[in-house]
Amino acid sequence: MTASASTSRLFHTIVVVGINLGASAGCGGLASGPGDAPGTAQSSGSSNAGSSGTATSTADAAPPDAIAAAFCDVPWPTTKGNNTVLTTPLPPCVDPGNACKDERIDTVGPCLPVQADGCLVAPATFYYPNCRGGAWVCPPPTAASNATPAGTCSCLGQFRGGARCADDGKGGGTWEKLP
Amino acid sequence: MGEASVSEHRKDGRYHGALTSRPMPAEDARLEALPQATRETLAAVWRVRAAMERRVADSFQVIVDALRARDASAELVALAHRAIDDEHRHAELSRVVASRYAGREVPAPELLPLVVPRLEGASPAVRSTLHVVGQCILNETTAAAYLELCMHHATGSTAQWGLRELLADEVDHGRIGWAHLASLPADERRALSPWLLPLAFLNLRVWRQETIDENFADPVFAEHGAPNAADVEAALSSALGDLIVTGFARLDMDASELRAWLDVGAPTDAPPVGLSRVLGA
Numbered sequence: 001m002t003a004s005a006s007t008s009r010l011f012h013t014i015v016v017v018g019i020n021l022g023a024s025a026g027c028g029g030l031a032s033g034p035g036d037a038p039g040t041a042q043s044s045g046s047s048n049a050g051s052s053g054t055a056t057s058t059a060d061a062a063p064p065d066a067i068a069a070a071f072c073d074v075p076w077p078t079t080k081g082n083n084t085v086l087t088t089p090l091p092p093c094v095d096p097g098n099a100c101k102d103e104r105i106d107t108v109g110p111c112l113p114v115q116a117d118g119c120l121v122a123p124a125t126f127y128y129p130n131c132r133g134g135a136w137v138c139p140p141p142t143a144a145s146n147a148t149p150a151g152t153c154s155c156l157g158q159f160r161g162g163a164r165c166a167d168d169g170k171g172g173g174t175w176e177k178l179p
Numbered sequence: 180m181g182e183a184s185v186s187e188h189r190k191d192g193r194y195h196g197a198l199t200s201r202p203m204p205a206e207d208a209r210l211e212a213l214p215q216a217t218r219e220t221l222a223a224v225w226r227v228r229a230a231m232e233r234r235v236a237d238s239f240q241v242i243v244d245a246l247r248a249r250d251a252s253a254e255l256v257a258l259a260h261r262a263i264d265d266e267h268r269h270a271e272l273s274r275v276v277a278s279r280y281a282g283r284e285v286p287a288p289e290l291l292p293l294v295v296p297r298l299e300g301a302s303p304a305v306r307s308t309l310h311v312v313g314q315c316i317l318n319e320t321t322a323a324a325y326l327e328l329c330m331h332h333a334t335g336s337t338a339q340w341g342l343r344e345l346l347a348d349e350v351d352h353g354r355i356g357w358a359h360l361a362s363l364p365a366d367e368r369r370a371l372s373p374w375l376l377p378l379a380f381l382n383l384r385v386w387r388q389e390t391i392d393e394n395f396a397d398p399v400f401a402e403h404g405a406p407n408a409a410d411v412e413a414a415l416s417s418a419l420g421d422l423i424v425t426g427f428a429r430l431d432m433d434a435s436e437l438r439a440w441l442d443v444g445a446p447t448d449a450p451p452v453g454l455s456r457v458l459g460a
Contacts, residue, residue, distance in 0.1 A: 003413075006327050007421045014320055014350055015426040018357025022255075062373040066300025070377035071450035073296045076314045079235045079266075079322045079349070081389035082405050084223035112294070 074112065100131035111138035186271035187236070192264035198271055199344045203279070204336040209402065210280065218280045221403050225277035225341075229270045230288035231389075236266035237293040242314050242355070245307035251359055258355050265348040276341040280403070296381075301374070308359065308367075309374055315356025316423060317382040323349040324418035325390060328410055332401035342404055360430055372433040376451065379419060379437055384447035386415050416445060 095101070111127035129136035129144070138144045190196035210218070239262040246256050270287070277285045296313060298306045326346040333339045360368060391408045401407055406414075420441045427434040440451055 003417070006331070007324075007417055010320075010323055010327060011422050011425065014323055014353040015357050015422055015429070018354030019361040019426070019429060021354060022358030022361030061370065062305070063300045066298075067373050067377060069299050070374060071380060073298060073377070073381060074294045075378075075381035075385040076238055076296065076318045077231065077234055077291070077293065078386055078389045079231055079269075079318060080228055080325050080345075081231055082224055082392040082395055082411070083227040083389060084220060085227070 094128050095131035097131070099134050100136055103131075103134065103136055105129060105136050111142035111144055114141050114143045186267065187233075188267040188271060189264050192268065193261060193348070194268075198268055198275070199340075200347070201340065201344070203275065203340055207279070207335055207337040209335040210337050213280075213399070213403075215282075217399060218282065221400070221405065222277045222281035222285060224405050225273050225280060226285050226288055229273035229277060230291050232266050232269035232273055233288070234291040234293050236263050236270065238295075238314050238318075239263045239266060239352075241293075241295055242311055245310040246355075246359065248307040249304065249311075249359070251362070255355060255358055255362075258351060262348070262352050262355065265352070269345055269348065272341055272344055276337055279337050298374075305371070305374075308363070308371065309378065311356050311359045312371065312374075313378050313382065315352055315354075316360065316426070317356075317378055319349055319352040319356065320422050320426075321382065321386055321415065321418045323353055324414050324422060325386070325411070328406050328414040329401075329404045332398075332406050332410070333404050334402045335404070338402070338404035357426060365431060368430055368432050372427075375427060375432070375434055376436045376440060379423070380440070380445075380447060380450060383415060383419055383445055387412070387447055390415070416441070419445065 105128075111129050113127065127139055127142040129138050131137075186198065188196070188198065194200055213221075239259055243256060243259045243263070246259055274285055274287055296310070298309055301309060323346060326342055326349060330339065330342045330346065333342055360371075390411045392405075393408050395401070395405050395407050398407070401410070419437075424434045424437050424441065427437070436451075440446075
C-alpha cells in the first residue's frame with residue numbers, strides 16, 4: 001500500500017468515522033459526505049457515541065496570555081517510542097545523607113527538561129529531584145512540573161537507567177554510566 | 180512463553196479477558212536469526228513501549244473524567260473507559276513481545292509518572308475538551324499513523340502481530356476525540372481554534388523526541404517495528420498535516436496557523452515566533 005493510500009484510509013477510518021459518530025448524536029449538525037457513514041471501518045465502536053449536547057459552553061474566548069503559556073505546557077505523553085532506556089529506581093546519591101527521608105519526593109516532581117526556549121517537555125525518561133537542605137529540588141536544566149523552578153543541585157544532566165550520580169565533593173557532579 | 184507479570188487488563192475488556200484478538204505466532208524465523216545484541220536492543224524498545232502504554236492507561240482515566248465533565252454520551256464515555264483496559268493490554272502485549280526478543284521473560288517496567296497538561300487560563304469546560312483533543316485527536320491519531328509506518332516495514336511475524344493488535348485499538352481511541360469534537364456546537368468548536376497550534380506544537384515535539392532515533396538506521400530494526408528517523412519524521416508530519424489538520428478543517432475550525440507552521444516545516448526547536456515565554460519569569 002502506498003503512503004498516500006494508507007493516509008487516505010486512516011483519514012477515513014479514524015477522522016471521518018469519528019466525526020460521524022459524534023455528529024450523529026451531538027449537536028454539531030455536520031453534513032456527511034458520501035460513503036462516510038458510521039460502521040464502515042475495521043474497528044468496533046458505538047454508532048451513537050457523541051455528546052449529549054448539554055449546554056456547558058466552551059465558547060469562551062481564549063485569553064492571549066493563556067495561549068502563549070500553552071506553548072510551555074507539557075504534552076500528553078506519547079503512546080509509542082523508539083527508546084531503549086527507562087528510568088530505574090531512585091539512585092542513592094540523589095539523597096546521600098537521607099536528609100529528605102521525611103519529605104515526599106513527588107512534591108516537586110517529576111522534574112522535566114527545560115529546553116532553551118524555556119518550555120518543559122515530558123519525555124519517557126525524566127530527572128529525579130535532588131535533596132538540598134532537607135527539601136527536594138529539581139536539578140538544572142530541569143524544572144518541576146508542578147512548581148516554580150528553584151535551587152541548584154550537584155548532579156546535572158538527564159538521569160538514565162544504568163547511570164549513577166557521582167558527587168565531586170565541590171558542589172558539582174555528573175551522571176556516570178555504570179559498567 | 181509464560182507471563183512474568185500480572186497484567187492489569189480486565190475480564191470484561193475488549194476480548195473478554197484475552198490479551199489479544201489473535202495468538203502470538205508460534206514461531207518467528209526472522210527473529211530467531213537475529214544476532215543476540217540486536218535482539219536485546221529490540222527487547223529494550225518493546226519494554227519501554229510497555230511502560231509508555233501503561234502510562235497511557237492513566238491518561239485515559241483523565242479522559243474519562245473529562246468526557247463526563249462535558250456530559251458526553253454514555254457510549255463515548257464507555258469507549259474511553261474501555262481504552263483504559265486497552266492500554267493495560269497494550270502494556271502486557273509489548274512486554275510479551277519484548278520477552279520473545281530477549282529470549283527470556285522480561286519483567287514489567289516501572290510505572291512512568293503521568294503529568295497532565297495544565298492548560299492554565301482555560302475554563303474548566305475548555306480544559307476538559309482540550310484534554311480530549313490533546314490525547315485522542317493529536318496523540319492517538321499520530322500513534323495510528325506511526326503504527327501504520329511500523330507495520331509497513333515490519334517483516335518479523337512477532338512484530339507484525341504486535342503492531343496489528345495495537346493499531347486496531349488506536350483507531351478507536353482516535354475516534355473518541357473526533358466524535359467528541361463533532362458533537363460540540365459549531366461555535367464551541369471554533370472557539371477552540373486558538374489552542375490548536377500550541378497543542379500540536381507540543382505533541383509533535385514530544386513525538387519527535389520519543390520516536391526519532393538515528394541509531395535505528397539499519398533496516399533490520401524497521402523489520403522488527405522500530406523504523407528509521409527519516410521515515411518516522413515523514414509519518415509524523417503527514418499525520419499532522421493530512422489527518423489532523425484536514426480533520427479540523429472538516430469540522431470548520433480555523434487551522435490556518437497550524438497550516439502555516441506546517442508549511443515551514445513545523446519546527447519544534449522553539450515555539451512559533453512571538454509566542455514563547457520563559458518559565459518562572
